[in-house]
Amino acid sequence: MSAAGIAFRRALALLLLAGCQSAPAPRPPEPAHSPEPVASSGPATSPEPGPAAIGAADASPEQVIVEACQSCHGRDMLSQQRLTAAQWKRTVEKMRGWGAPVDEAEVEPLARHLASVAGPDAGPDATPSVPAAEAEAALAPQPDGPFADGDVRLGRETYDARCLVCHGDGAHGAKPGPNLIDRPILFRAAEFAERVRKGTGLMRASPDATDDEIAGLLAYLRGETRRQ
Amino acid sequence: MTLTAVLQCAGNGRALQRPRVPGVQWVHGAMGQATWTGVRLADLLRRAGIPPGAAHVELAGWDEPPMPTVPRFLRSIPLERALDPTTLVAWAMNGAPLTLAHGAPFRLVVPGWAGDHWMKWLRSVRVVEQEARGFYMETAYRMPVQPVAPGATVPAADMRPLTVFPVKSVVARPGEGARLRAGAIALAGVAFSGAAPIARVEVTLDGGQTWARAALDGPAGAGRWQVWRHRIAAKPGIWRVAVRATDAAGSTQPRDAVWNPSGYFWNGWHAVSFEVAS
DSSP, X not given: OHHHHHHHHHHHHHHHHTTOOSSOOOOOOOOOOOOOOOOOOSOOOOOOOOTTTTTOSSOOHHHHIIIIITTTSOHHHHHTOOOOHHHHHHHHHHHHHTTOOOOHHHHHHHHHHHHHHSSTTSOSOOOOOOOHHHHHHTTSOOOOGGGOSOOHHHHHHHIIIIIHXXXXXXXXXXXXXXXXXXXXXXXXXXXXXXXXXXXXXXXXXXXXXXXXXXXXXXXXXXXXXXXX | OEEEEEEEOTTTTGGGOSSOOSSOOOSSOSEEEEEEEEEEXXXXXXXXXXXXXXXXXXXXXXXXXXXXXXXXXEXXXXXXXXXXXXXXXXXXXXXXXXXXXXXXXXXXXXXXXXXXXXXXXXXXXXXXXXXXXXXXXXXXXXXXXXXXXXXXOOOGGGEEEOOBOOOEEEEEESOTTEEEESEEEEEEEEXXXXXXXXXXXXEESSTTSSOEEOXXXXXXXXXXXXXXXXXXXXXXXXXEEEEXXXXXXXXXXXXXXXXXXXXXXXXXXXXXXXXXXX
């Protein structure tokens, strides 16, 4: 899947940055399946990638991190590691096996870059600790407010127009958008709305999304069921 | 029924392994003790009926991986452990309904075993003949059968699933780098073992040459912690306290934990430095 994967990622990035919503969803090729560990750690948050650089033939490792890692991992998941280039390479290969859109040619530069910023000699990890109550509150359901009682049909249409290209059929996750089914954020409507309107990581902002569209999205996504 | 038990991530202390290994870089924070209320899994299984040949219980949660290409988190525990009277399907923690973060509405409680068995958002329980398959059984959460040299690559055939967490103690007070007044200083922390009750906790102030026995507070039991306390009369200067626990099965915390490729079950002596001002 390597070359096709990277081409897909680039094409998708261009598509998103161009704000094109009506293009048909490209079908990512099925990646080879090979096991690989890694825990996810919090929502992905990152600066927007520079539009000029996206789609360049040789993406910088930092771009690859934003595009390929931070859909699922917070930056702190990477920065807390203290691994050699060889260990990073194994980790990147594991993630590719799980579907991370990293081209084969990007593996070595990415591993070397990660070892230079999060290698064995990188010093103490600066990730702040989070109080337990805060971590728990970050997942707790919140009232729907203006996003209550959404229209499922409008939500489905909105999903198909704005979200499907990245998050896939039935919102089960594709490249690069993660699964949206049974996610705690579906019951944190205000946070969900902010994520949709402001974007995050590779996810394009949709500042024009109306309250009704967001309420509809919530109604639709809450009604979808997991894969068996 | 209600019981008290420590929930600890298998990777708690991973950041202290040398050489370093990949994974969430836990230091000491991936553990806690709570009171859990639920129904015995054994009662549920007996009511449902346990077919002949059954040997394992497969557990699945409601959480979905981020992408269809990422393996689902799936675990099994041996039937014997499922029928242990301390294994619960819990719905309350510390007297309140489980929160979503803690696995609401139901989670498994497996006292003495690492947290990967404590399935959150429990969706299905299946009695089966074989151990579950998949990444989280066949690759992750496995330890070398025999200790290996730090940094070694271990063949898959020489790995086994991890289960019971080893004896461990930590210093909670004073904190690292604390500045205290000279005089009586209270040292305290917790000690626990998945295998057996804590038999003793010892404190050293000279790097392990001499040890003093600490007092233990609270009920003793496998898989739950006791608070240890020890008072010293400290003169001004820099002090370094280390602690080690021994359980009733005779296991004692080693100075250095056994290194393993995924950094599980770190349980070396925990040492804390503090300054006593004049």
